[in-house]
Amino acid sequence: MIPTGEATIGPFFPPRYVDAGANDLTLFEGRKAKGEAIEIRGRVLQEDGAALENLVLEIWQTDAKGIYRHPADPRHAQADADFLGWGRTVTDAGGEYVFRTIRPGATEGRAPHINFMVMYSGLMRILKTTMYFTHEMDVVLSAVPVSRRELLIAKKQGPDGYRFDIRLRGENETPFFDD
Amino acid sequence: MKTVIDPRDERTQPARIVPGYPQTPLRNPREPLIRRPPTLSELSGPLEVARRVRVLGGDIAGQGEKQAIGQLIHLRVRVLDEDGAPVGGTVVEMWQANGAGRYIHPNDDDHAPPDPNFYGAARLVTDENGQFELRTVKPGAYPVPTRDGWWRPPHVHFSLFGKVWLSRLVTQMYFPGEPLNAQDRILNAVPDTVARERLVAQLVPPSAQPHNALVYEHRIVLRGRTATPEQS
Numbered sequence: 075m076i077p078t079g080e081a082t083i084g085p086f087f088p089p090r091y092v093d094a095g096a097n098d099l100t101l102f103e104g105r106k107a108k109g110e111a112i113e114i115r116g117r118v119l120q121e122d123g124a125a126l127e128n129l130v131l132e133i134w135q136t137d138a139k140g141i142y143r144h145p146a147d148p149r150h151a152q153a154d155a156d157f158l159g160w161g162r163t164v165t166d167a168g169g170e171y172v173f174r175t176i177r178p179g180a181t182e183g184r185a186p187h188i189n190f191m192v193m194y195s196g197l198m199r200i201l202k203t204t205m206y207f208t209h210e211m212d213v214v215l216s217a218v219p220v221s222r223r224e225l226l227i228a229k230k231q232g233p234d235g236y237r238f239d240i241r242l243r244g245e246n247e248t249p250f251f252d253d
Numbered sequence: 254m255k256t257v258i259d260p261r262d263e264r265t266q267p268a269r270i271v272p273g274y275p276q277t278p279l280r281n282p283r284e285p286l287i288r289r290p291p292t293l294s295e296l297s298g299p300l301e302v303a304r305r306v307r308v309l310g311g312d313i314a315g316q317g318e319k320q321a322i323g324q325l326i327h328l329r330v331r332v333l334d335e336d337g338a339p340v341g342g343t344v345v346e347m348w349q350a351n352g353a354g355r356y357i358h359p360n361d362d363d364h365a366p367p368d369p370n371f372y373g374a375a376r377l378v379t380d381e382n383g384q385f386e387l388r389t390v391k392p393g394a395y396p397v398p399t400r401d402g403w404w405r406p407p408h409v410h411f412s413l414f415g416k417v418w419l420s421r422l423v424t425q426m427y428f429p430g431e432p433l434n435a436q437d438r439i440l441n442a443v444p445d446t447v448a449r450e451r452l453v454a455q456l457v458p459p460s461a462q463p464h465n466a467l468v469y470e471h472r473i474v475l476r477g478r479t480a481t482p483e484q485s
């Protein structure tokens with residue numbers, strides 16, 4: 075058995091780095107964000123199927139109205155003041171993660187989506203992918219080979235939940251972007 | 254505020270699969286990565302991370318009775334964007350081994366003792382010149398449990414945000430003149446020698462101030478032709 079990444083080259087993020095609550099985007103400084111609260115769960119696996127523990131995931135998305143909290147967005151002055159759009163979490167011993175967030179709105183040329191970033195020891199570089207809710211016209215999804223697009227669409231799970239598993243390598247490998 | 258980001262130059266970035274680093278062939282994608290047209294989604298990003306995570310301050314060497322053991326150093330780091338402009342107000346996170354080469358992490362091997370006065374991590378925000386200064390002790394080298402003679406040279410891990418999603422960077426900083434630098438599998442995974450040199454800090458000639466610490470200067474460029482290589 076190959077030791078885990080942590081036992082291999084030293085830890086990735088220190089344990090205290092992932093602040094409690096950083097994976098709940100529905101609450102910001104004690105106030106509730108506007109929109110529909112959803113939960114996204116998933117599991118992160120490597121090629122041999124081993125679940126990866128202590129892997130760091132970050133997300134970035136619009137608010138419920140499709141506005142980014144960033145000056146590059148012409149509408150950013152109207153962004154929900156109680157929604158940061160960014161979150162971080164870490165996988166547990168079973169490789170599972172969970173984010174609570176707000177369903178993002180659509181923006182020009184883009185279907186509702188959530189940007190994901192994967193950071194881990196043994197990943198020499200950050201890996202970036204994007205999660206979608208449905209198969210809609212989207213300029214980034216269109217860049218993905220047709221046969222792999224389905225892998226970026228989260229599966230509905232329960233009344234307000236989605237499942238988005240991330241396979242770093244191998245069968246059903248998650249499409250990652252070169253940027 | 255519009256950001257234009259060029260694709261990264263592969264030669265200045267580490268190989269994803271590294272000989273002698275047994276996890277890399279299991280975790281890095283087999284399929285080619287997909288080039289996508291950058292949209293507002295990738296050309297925006299979190300600017301207020303400091304309101305979500307706790308900023309911890311820039312002194313991790315400790316004071317008085319609580320001082321960490323090791324060579325006291327100051328790291329003066331400047332963060333720049335792809336145009337060479339300073340990136341002020343951005344969150345920087347760092348972590349490192351203690352003076353003996355041991356991490357606080359519970360999974361770390363017990364090859365060296367923990368230091369009760371050293372946690373080994375900080376989180377700070379750059380000033381308007383894109384700079385921050387960190388007071389710490391020089392990290393020790395540590396053996397990698399591949400047990401085939403690979404030792405990590407002294408290094409400091411940095412995680413930075415910048416202004417957009419595409420400027421997110423996780424990298425490492427090395428120390429000049431360390432014999433272990435030449436054989437480290439992560440540092441040398443970067444094929445371009447000039448880019449590799451960008452990962453090595455510079456010792457500032459010692460002077461009267463500070464009288465009790467060595468000072469290292471370092472530059473981190475988030476993107477662009479002179480980008481600092483990723484090092485996870």
Ligand SMILES: [Fe+2]
Nearest residue numbers: 083084085410
């Ligand atoms: Fe390390």
